[in-house]
Every structure is written in structure tokens, then in C-alpha cells.
Amino acid sequence: xxxxxxxxxxxxxxxxxxxxxxxxxxxxxxxxxxxxxxxxxxxxxxxxxxxxxxxxxxxxxxxxxxxxxxxxxxxxxxxxxxxxxxxxxxxxxxxxxxxxxxxxxxxxxxxxxxxxxxxxxxxxxxxxxxxxxxxxxxxxxxxxxxxxxxxxxxxxxxxxxxxxxxxxxxxxxxxxxxxxxxxxxxxxxxxxxxxxxxxxxxxxxxxxxxxxxxxxxxxxxxxxxxxxxxxxxxxxxxxxxxxxxxxxxxxxxxxxxxxxxxxxxxxxxxxxxxxxxxxxxxxxxxxxxxxxxxxxxxxxxxxxxxxxxxxxxxxxxxxxxxxxxxxxxxxxxxx
Amino acid sequence: xxxxxxxxxxxxxxxxxxxxxxxxxxxxxxxxxxxxxxxxxxxxxxxxxxxxxxxxxxxxxxxxxxxxxxxxxxxxxxxxxxxxxxxxxxxxxxxxxxxxxxxxxxxxxxxxxxxxxxxxxxxxxxxxxxxxxxxxxxxxxxxxxxxxxxxxxxxxxxxxxxxxxxxxxxxxxxxxxxxxxxxxxxxxxxxxxxxxxxxxxxxxxxxxxxxxxxxxxxxxxxxxxxxxxxxxxxxxxxxxxxxxxxxxxxxxxxxxxxxxxxxxxxxxxxxxxxxxxxxxxxxxxxxxxxxxxxxxxxxxxxxxxxxxxxxxxxxxxxxxxxxxxxxxxxxxxxxxxxxxxxxxxxxxxxxxxxxxxxxxxxxxxxxxxxxxxxxxxxxxxxxxxxxxxxxxxxxxxxxxxxxxxxxxxxxxxxxxxxxxxxxxxxxxxxxxxxxxxxxxxxxxxxxxxxxxxxxxxxxxxxxxxxxxxxxxxxxxxxxxxxxxxxxxxxxxxxxxxxxxxxxxxxxxxxxxxxxxxxxxxxxxx
Numbered sequence: 001x002x003x004x005x006x007x008x009x010x011x012x013x014x015x016x017x018x019x020x021x022x023x024x025x026x027x028x029x030x031x032x033x034x035x036x037x038x039x040x041x042x043x044x045x046x047x048x049x050x051x052x053x054x055x056x057x058x059x060x061x062x063x064x065x066x067x068x069x070x071x072x073x074x075x076x077x078x079x080x081x082x083x084x085x086x087x088x089x090x091x092x093x094x095x096x097x098x099x100x101x102x103x104x105x106x107x108x109x110x111x112x113x114x115x116x117x118x119x120x121x122x123x124x125x126x127x128x129x130x131x132x133x134x135x136x137x138x139x140x141x142x143x144x145x146x147x148x149x150x151x152x153x154x155x156x157x158x159x160x161x162x163x164x165x166x167x168x169x170x171x172x173x174x175x176x177x178x179x180x181x182x183x184x185x186x187x188x189x190x191x192x193x194x195x196x197x198x199x200x201x202x203x204x205x206x207x208x209x210x211x212x213x214x215x216x217x218x219x220x221x222x223x224x225x226x227x228x229x230x231x232x233x234x235x236x237x238x239x240x241x242x243x244x245x246x247x248x249x250x251x252x253x254x255x256x257x258x259x260x261x262x263x264x265x266x267x268x269x270x271x272x273x274x275x276x277x278x279x280x281x282x283x284x285x286x287x288x289x290x291x292x293x294x295x296x297x298x299x300x301x302x303x304x305x306x307x308x309x310x311x312x313x314x315x316x317x318x319x320x321x322x323x324x325x326x327x328x329x330x331x332x333x334x335x
Numbered sequence: 336x337x338x339x340x341x342x343x344x345x346x347x348x349x350x351x352x353x354x355x356x357x358x359x360x361x362x363x364x365x366x367x368x369x370x371x372x373x374x375x376x377x378x379x380x381x382x383x384x385x386x387x388x389x390x391x392x393x394x395x396x397x398x399x400x401x402x403x404x405x406x407x408x409x410x411x412x413x414x415x416x417x418x419x420x421x422x423x424x425x426x427x428x429x430x431x432x433x434x435x436x437x438x439x440x441x442x443x444x445x446x447x448x449x450x451x452x453x454x455x456x457x458x459x460x461x462x463x464x465x466x467x468x469x470x471x472x473x474x475x476x477x478x479x480x481x482x483x484x485x486x487x488x489x490x491x492x493x494x495x496x497x498x499x500x501x502x503x504x505x506x507x508x509x510x511x512x513x514x515x516x517x518x519x520x521x522x523x524x525x526x527x528x529x530x531x532x533x534x535x536x537x538x539x540x541x542x543x544x545x546x547x548x549x550x551x552x553x554x555x556x557x558x559x560x561x562x563x564x565x566x567x568x569x570x571x572x573x574x575x576x577x578x579x580x581x582x583x584x585x586x587x588x589x590x591x592x593x594x595x596x597x598x599x600x601x602x603x604x605x606x607x608x609x610x611x612x613x614x615x616x617x618x619x620x621x622x623x624x625x626x627x628x629x630x631x632x633x634x635x636x637x638x639x640x641x642x643x644x645x646x647x648x649x650x651x652x653x654x655x656x657x658x659x660x661x662x663x664x665x666x667x668x669x670x671x672x673x674x675x676x677x678x679x680x681x682x683x684x685x686x687x688x689x690x691x692x693x694x695x696x697x698x699x700x701x702x703x704x705x706x707x708x709x710x711x712x713x714x715x716x717x718x719x720x721x722x723x724x725x726x727x728x729x730x731x732x733x734x735x736x737x738x739x740x741x742x743x744x745x746x747x748x749x750x751x752x753x754x755x756x757x758x759x760x761x762x763x764x765x766x767x768x769x770x771x772x773x774x775x776x777x778x779x780x781x782x783x784x785x786x787x788x789x790x791x792x793x794x795x796x797x798x799x800x801x802x803x804x805x806x807x808x809x810x811x812x813x814x815x816x817x818x819x820x821x822x823x824x825x826x827x828x829x830x831x832x833x834x835x836x837x838x839x840x841x842x843x844x845x846x847x848x849x850x851x852x853x854x855x856x857x858x859x860x
Contacts (some may be wrong), residue, residue: 191455191463198441198452205439208403209453209503210424325442333403 003157007164009282014165014173015239016285017278019044019231019249021176023256024263024270025183026227032187032265033220034200034326035096038107040228041253042114043088047081047232049118052132052244053125054080055237059139073139074237082229088114089225090218097217100330111253119246130246132236140242141170141234172234177271179227184267196220200324203331213331231256251307258310261321280305352415354379354511354542355400360409362395369395370406371566377511377559379414382533382543384553384574387563387586388642388813393546394436396563397513400544401433402426413511427453432504436515438496442489446482446499447471450506467506474505478535479528493618494525501532512536513544518552519643520618530556548586548643549830550579550852562586579852580845586641597799600823603632606807607653607687607776612662614648622648624831626662630776635798635808637822637839639815641851645831646811647692650780653809654689655682656697667775683712688769690762692780692811698765699753706735706749709768738767743793759790766794770801777801780811795821815847829853 023040030037055077060066069076088110095106119130126132146167152159187193195216199206203213235252236244255277263269283290284302291297355377362370369392377383385393399406402420411418413429420426426433440449447467455463468484475481482491482498491499497517504512514533518526533543533556545557553560554574561571562585570585607630614623623645630636640646651657652673653664659673666685671677679689691697699708710719710731719734721727735749742763744756753761762782769777779798783791798821802808812818818825819839827834827850835850849855 189460191458191460194444194448194452194455194460198444201441201443202439204435204437205441205449205452208401208423208433208435208439210402210422210427211453 004160007160009279009286011164011168012285013275013279013282014169015278016281017274018173018176018238019234019252020256020259020277021271021274022172022179022227022231022234023253024259024274025176025179025267026224026231027257027260028183028265028267028270029196029220029227030224031260031327032200032324033196033217034203034324034329034331035093035217035221036103036107036328037092037224038104038257039088039092039110039114039253040224040256041249041251042107042111043085043225043228044232044235044253045111045118045247045249046088046114047085047229048235048248049114049122049132049232049244050084050229051077051081051233052135052236052242053077053122055135055139056126056132056243059136060133069138071138073135074141074233077139077237078230078233081233082226085229085232086222086225089221089228093218093221096330097214097221100332103328103330115247118244122244122246132244135237135242139237141172141238143168143170144174170238172230172238175230176234180267180271187267192219197324200326203326204333207331207333217331228253251310255306255310258313261323262313264321265324277306277309280309351379352412353377354381354414355544356412356415357396357400358410358412360396360399360411361407362392362399362404363407364395368566370399373409373563373568375561375568375571377542377544379542380537380540381558382537382545382556384557384560385544385546385563386548386550386553386560386582388548391563391586392566393563394515397433397515397544397546400426401431401513403433427507427509430508430510431513432501432507432509432511433513434497434500434504434515434517436519438493438500440488440496440499443487445485445487446491446502447484449488449499450484450503452503454503454507470506471502474502477539478505478532480505480532493520494522494528497521497525497529498532509541511542511544513546515546516548517545518547518549520620522620526552548641550582550641553582554579579854580848583641583848583852584844595795595799595820597821598803600634600802601805602634602823603805605629605631606667607809608665609653610663610665612649612652612664613660614645614652614657615660616648621660622831623652623659626831626833628826628833628836630807630809632775632807633802633805634823635802635810635821637818637825638809638811638828639818639825639847639851640813640828640834642813644828644851646813646828647780648831649828650689650692650778650809650811653682653687653778654691655679655687656691680712680715683772683774686775688772688774688777690765690769690777690779690782692784694761694765699761701754702752704750704752705739705744705756705764706732708753708764709735709738709749712768713772738764738771741771742767742797757790758785759794762786762794763790766797770797773804774806776807776809778809778811781813782810783812783814783817815844815851819844819847827851 023044027037027040055073058067058069058073058076062068092106092110095101096103122130122132149163149167152162187197195206195211199213199216207213235248236242259270259273259277262273284305288299289296290302353376357373357375360370360373373396387393395404398404400411402423402425411420418429420429447464450471451463451467456466471484480498480502482495488496488499517529521529537543547553557574559571560574562569562582564586610627612623612626613621616622638646648657652659655677656679658675664671664673695701713719714726719727719731732749739747739749744760744763753764782794798808810821822839825837825839827847829851830853834853834855
């Protein structure tokens with residue numbers, strides 16, 4: 001395996017890991033505030049659909065019922081994705097914060113709802129069996145060439161790394177890594193972060209300190225919604241095959257949840273966990289089967305690997321992960 | 336909201352208004368009236384005690400003052416100024432701090448982070464943390480409140496955690512500090528340290544409200560004391576003018592004298608022997624400290640005491656719900672398994688029936704029907720079972736019908752769910768289940784708590800009947816009248832030990848009250 005192949009694999013690992021990473025951070029915000037969110041998958045799917053549908057709407061020619069935009073359609077899609085995902089997040093919040101319902105059931109309901117409604121609306125609007133049309137260039141996020149990538153091209157080692165791995169991704173990918181730092185900084189360096197972490201550990205302490213538990217939890221839920229929307233938008237606006245396809249999240253919301261547990265609810269480890277999952281996916285895509293010398297791993301095995309790892313992590317085989325203590329419990333003042 | 340200019344320096348010209356005035360505070364939780372029209376005044380710079388049994392409404396009252404609950408009626412004055420305490424934020428602004436019984440701390444945070452939570456100076460943490468570090472150093476010197484500011488709260492001892500709670504309040508410049516059962520989790524040395532801190536705070540002009548059910552603490556540190564009983568405030572007295580026995584009497588109260596018709600006991604051989612029983616709770620505090628006694632056939636052994644002095648733990652260990660730390664229990668010559676492996680069903684097989692103190696949580700499954708409830712604990716017995724592990728529901732149902740008739744449970748409908756019965760009838764369901772199994776030993780906790788007068792009489796008769804049938808009965812009750820009326824022998828528990836043993840005919844309420852307060856009056860010998 002030569003250097004350029006490795007770079008190629010790493011490059012696609014970054015791309016595969018981005019939706020996982022953003023969804024994983026979404027889950028981190030919610031769970032750090034004490035709300036379990038099994039509905040990441042549903043919110044992502046909803047976001048992906050809204051992004052695909054509205055970007056298509058903006059860029060379709062006027063005679064096809066669209067707005068006929070040449071450029072900028074992806075921003076319409078992005079806003080739609082965030083709005084749709086936040087709405088679902090608020091439903092989850094209403095059920096689990098205000099009504100003190102079961103957070104798992106609410107999350108499952110959101111997943112089912114999203115899986116059904118996206119196909120229903122998609123089929124009705126675009127008549128392509130639930131998919132949205134292929135998006136033109138003006139309706140998606142394009143790779144960005146960072147400055148100096150030509151200048152560095154001839155520098156050994158660093159040049160190709162800069163050109164292929166660091167430069168040449170779209171905006172959402174850069175946002176994902178920025179979000180890791182932002183999440184870390186807000187959670188651990190600001191007053192809001194301190195309160196948010198406290199509400200996930202012991203809401204009673206927050207309440208007796210004179211801070212509203214409900215407002216804090218809603219704010220976290222909304223951030224989760226925004227991030228899930230962006231993660232979904234990446235799937236339909238940021239990949240090489242733009243447009244929404246039914247069930248296109250393909251369990252990524254659950255993989256993100258596994259990565260979150262693997263990372264013990266910490267932002268930077270979450271990034272590494274998601275990169276690992278991305279790497280597995282990249283390898284599976286690159287090689288149909290892998291010859292280990294004494295046996296050949298079939299391609300199907302490689303494709304299943306991220307899901308197998310999810311099961312292994314969720315079953316608790318990677319050391320004890322202690323979730324935020326108040327997670328899953330609605331806050332009721334003790335009697 | 337306004338605080339006096341110089342806390343701790345009473346204004347000589349004008350009389351200082353009291354720090355706290357509660358007027359006509361009432362609060363109900365559903366049908367339970369936790370506080371009934373309570374009026375209380377606490378002078379500035381005083382240590383004021385509130386005593387009462389568990390469930391008397393002390394914590395509720397203070398939670399209202401701290402804005403954690405909203406009172407149904409009544410109003411509050413702080414330093415003579417009408418103050419509406421809508422939430423904890425308003426309470427903090429009014430200079431009130433509270434150390435809750437169950438600490439309100441974030442275990443994964445450092446001491447420093449816990450202290451600033453909710454009292455940060457700005458959106459960034461760094462300056463707040465730096466300021467708090469300085470402030471903690473000052474408070475530590477001033478009040479003997481040393482805590483490592485960088486320690487993780489979940490990793491320090493409860494004594495230190497409590498200091499963090501006090502520091503939290505002081506950091507928020509509380510002038511009034513409420514402590515809810517502060518010594519329940521402390522070792523005696525830690526408790527002494529706490530009281531030194533409280534006296535220090537008092538010298539600095541802070542007002543302190545101490546909620547406790549331990550009378551010795553009240554006598555040691557308070558200036559004035561209020562007694563609460565069943566949601567009402569029965570007395571407010573200067574501590575110097577009262578005594579532990581008077582307080583105990585006021586706490587337990589004198590209800591209607593209960594007369595139970597019974598013949599002298601014919602006491603048989605020892606059926607259960609408890610030797611050197613020790614029980615520690617989850618926090619390592621000894622709840623039972625080396626308890627030994629024996630229980631004989633044909634007697635009612637009453638255990639008196641203010642609630643929370645180890646009676647519950649004793650009942651649960653014997654009933655197989657809670658493991659013992661050490662010690663031995665011998666039942667009919669055989670040792671009983673006191674480890675976590677034991678369970679209540681195994682106890683029942685050995686002939687130990689158990690009527691738990693809390694019938695809602697432990698005695699019944701409230702949403703289940705009566706015929707199910709009367710079979711629980713015995714549902715695996717042959718007469719309630721069919722082949723292949725199936726339940727014989729018909730037998731259970733008929734059994735329930737019989738029990739309801741014999742115990743006069745009204746309405747006599749086995750299909751009614753337990754929660755639709757009155758307290759007295761619920762208790763009869765539990766009693767019917769346990770008594771009709773004919774146990775050699777019956778453990779009964781608070782048999783008539785929340786039970787109407789008519790049912791009380793019936794329940795007492797049943798207990799005496801069982802005794803006359805040669806069974807041993809261990810009766811635990813916080814109602815002194817009940818203990819005196821039913822018991823053939825009385826043990827008084829205080830702070831996890833047996834403070835004394837008396838025969839009902841040779842003692843009176845005064846003496847028992849002293850024992851319950853941990854005072855040992857001269858013994859006869």
C-alpha cells in the first residue's frame with residue numbers, strides 16, 4: 001500500500017465520518033443535559049430529506065415548479081434541514097421534559113415518524129419513489145480548495161497531506177471539526193456549559209441554585225436539533241451523489257450514539273471515535289475483500305464491521321462508560 | 336431583599352426585626368396536609384431548632400422558605416420585610432441558603448465548580464473560578480471550613496460534601512442558613528465539628544435554622560426550638576427552659592388513650608434470639624449498633640422510639656429485606672441467613688411474617704387487585720400453584736374472599752385494586768395475609784399509621800389474639816400509647832442501640848420519653 005492510497009483512504013474516512021461526528025455531537029449536547037436521544041437517526045433523516053427537497057425546489061427550473069436558482073440552493077436546503085430537525089427535537093423535548101414521558105419511547109417514535117413521513121412527502125412531491133431529484137451544482141456544497149494547496153504541492157509528505165487530506169473538503173466537513181472545538185469550549189469553559197453539564201448530572205443541584213432546569217434542557221435539545229439537521233444536510237447536499245434517497249441515513253444515527261458512548265460523552269474523543277468508524281467505512285468501500293494472508297475477509301464483512309462494532313460498544317465491551325447520572329430521568333421535584 | 340447594613344452588628348437604636356417570620360403557612364400534597372397554618376419567628380443571629388418525627392412536615396416547611404415548593408397559603412417576612420419567595424433564586428437573593436438532607440451537589444464536578452454553579456460572575460468560567468478559590472480560602476480560615484477546592488465532590492467524604500454545601504450558601508452571602516438533618520450522615524466527630532462551625536457562624540451574626548429529630552443536638556446548640564407534629568407547629572420554646580423529655584413528649588404527642596382488653600401473657604420459650612446485630616447503611620453509618628434481645632412465644636414485645644433511631648433497619652433485617660453487617664439471629668435453634676442472599680420469602684418459610692412499616696411501598700402492590708395482594712409472598716405455596724408452574728388463581732381468589740370476610744375488609748370485593756381501599760382496610764389486607772399464615776413470629780411496623788379509630792381497635796384485637804395463640808410478636812411503633820397498650824415488654828431504641836427495657840406496668844410516659852431522648856434515668860438496680 002503506497003502513500004497515496006493511504007491518503008486516499010484517510011481522505012474518504014474524513015468524509016464518511018463527518019455526518020457521524022456532527023450527529024454524535026448532537027447526541028452529546030442532549031445527553032449531557034440529561035435527555036437520552038435515541039432519535040438522532042430520525043432527526044438526521046428528516047434533515048437529509050428537508051435539505052434534499054428544498055435544495056431541489058430552489059434549483060429546479062421554474063417550468064418544473066422550482067424557483068430556478070443558479071446558485072445558493074444548498075443554503076435553502078440547509079435552513080430547511082435545521083428547521084425540520086429542530087421541530088422534531090422540540091417534539092422530543094415536549095414529550096420528555098414538559099410531559100416527563102419516557103425518553104426512549106419518544107425517540108423511537110421520532111425515528112419511525114421520520115422514516116415514514118420523508119418517503120410519503122417525497123413520493124408525493126417528486127414522484128420518484130421517495131427520492132429527490134439529483135441536485136445540480138448550485139444546489140450542493142462543493143469542495144473548497146484551501147489557499148496555498150498548489151504552493152505546497154511539491155513539499156514532500158506535507159504537500160500531499162495538505163492538498164488531499166486537509167484541503168478540498170466542503171464547508172460542512174470543516175464545520176464538523178470546528179463543532180468539536182466549539183462544543184468542548186462551551187461545555188468546559190463557559191457558565192452555560194457548567195450549568196448544562198450540571199443539569200445532566202443532578203438537576204436538583206441546578207434547581208436549588210435558582211436556575212431553570214426546563215429552560216436549560218430545552219436549550220440543549222434545540223442545539224441537538226440544529227446539529228442533527230446539519231448532519232442530515234451533509235448526507236444529501238455534501239456527498240458526491242447529491243440528493244435524498246429513502247432511508248439514506250442507514251443507521252448512522254445509531255452508530256453516532258455508539259460513538260458517543262465509546263467516547264464517554266466527551267467531544268474530542270467523540271471525534272476520534274467517529275473517525276474510526278469513518279475509517280472502517282472507507283476501507284470497506286475501497287476494498288471488496290481483504291486478504292490477510294491466511295484468510296480472506298469478504299467485502300460484506302467489512303461493510304458490516306461498523307454495525308458489528310456498534311453492537312460491541314453498546315453491549316459494553318469497551319470498558320465501563322458512565323453516562324450523565326440524571327440521563328433518561330425526567331426531573332420531578334422530590335416529594 | 337434588603338439586608339441590614341452590618342450583619343452581626345445589631346442596630347442599637349431600633350430593635351432588630353426577626354430574621355425569619357413565617358405566617359400561616361399551609362401546604363398540601365394531594366390529600367396529605369404537610370403543613371397546617373404554621374407561624375414561626377426566628378430572631379436574628381439565633382440558632383433555631385425545628386424538631387419533629389419523620390414526616391412531621393419540617394423539611395416541607397423549610398423547602399417552602401427556600402422556594403423549592405410553593406406554599407398554598409401564608410406569607411414570609413425576611414428581616415421584617417415582606418418577601419415573596421417564588422423560587423430558589425428569590426430565596427438566594429433574600430440571603431437564604433439551605434443545606435439539603437440529600438446534598439444538592441454534582442458528584443462529577445470539583446468543589447470549586449459546585450460552589451460557583453448558579454453564582455457565576457459572567458459567561459466565562461475562569462474569572463469566577465479564580466474568585467471562588469480566593470473566597471473559599473477566606474471562608475476556610477474564618478469558619479474552619481477547609482476543603483480542597485480541586486477535589487472531585489463524588490470522591491470526598493460526606494462530611495466534606497456537607498462543608499461544600501455550607502460553603503455554597505456562604506459564597507452566595509447567605510445570612511440565613513437552613514440545615515436539614517445535617518448530622519444524619521455524619522460521624523460523632525464530624526457532627527461536633529459541624530456544631531463548632533455553626534457556633535462560629537452564629538458569632539458572625541448569621542441566623543441558623545437546624546432541622547433534626549435528635550434532641551441532644553437541639554439541647555446542645557440551639558437557642559430556641561419549635562416542635563412540629565403531623566404538619567402542625569405544637570410549640571416554640573427557649574431551649575434553656577425545656578428538657579429532652581418534654582420535647583420528646585411534644586414530638587410524639589398525647590393522642591387519645593387507647594385501651595386494649597387483654598389477659599396477662601402466658602410467656603413460653605424463646606423463639607427468636609438476636610445477638611450482636613450491627614447494620615451499616617450505604618454511607619457506612621451504623622444504624623444498628625450491636626443489638627441483642629430475645630423474643631418469646633406468647634408475648635408482644637414493643638419497640639418504642641422516635642422514628643429514625645434504627646427501628647426500620649431492625650424490622651427490615653429480620654424481615655429479610657436488608658442484609659446485616661454482622662451479628663446473628665437464631666430462630667427456633669437455627670441460625671438465619673442475614674446476607675444479601677436472604678429474601679423475604681425464605682423468611683416466611685421459616686415462620687416469620689412481616690407487616691412492613693410502609694404498606695404502600697412494601698406491604699401492597701397498589702395497582703393490583705386484592706386477591707393478588709393477599710397471595711403475594713405466598714404465591715409459590717402449593718395451594719396457590721398448579722402443575723407446570725401455573726398459578727392457581729381460583730384458589731387465590733377464594734382465599735381472598737375468606738380473608739376479606741374474616742377481617743371485615745370493606746368493601747369485600749377481591750377484584751378491587753388495593754389503592755381504592757381506605758388506609759385501615761389496606762392495613763387489614765396486609766394483616767390478613769400475614770396473620771392467617773400462622774407465623775411463629777410476626778413483625779409488625781406501625782400497624783395503625785394512617786388508620787381510622789375503628790380499624791385500630793380491630794387490628795389491636797387481632798394482634799392480641801395472635802399472641803394468645805402462643806405466637807411471638809415484635810411490634811414497632813412510634814405511637815407511645817400503642818406500645819404501652821399492647822406490649823408485654825417494652826424496649827426503647829435510641830440512635831441504633833437499645834436504650835432501656837421496661838415492663839409496661841412499671842413505667843410511665845415520662846420515663847419512656849427520657850429513654851427515647853437518649854437519656855438514661857436511674858435504673859432500679
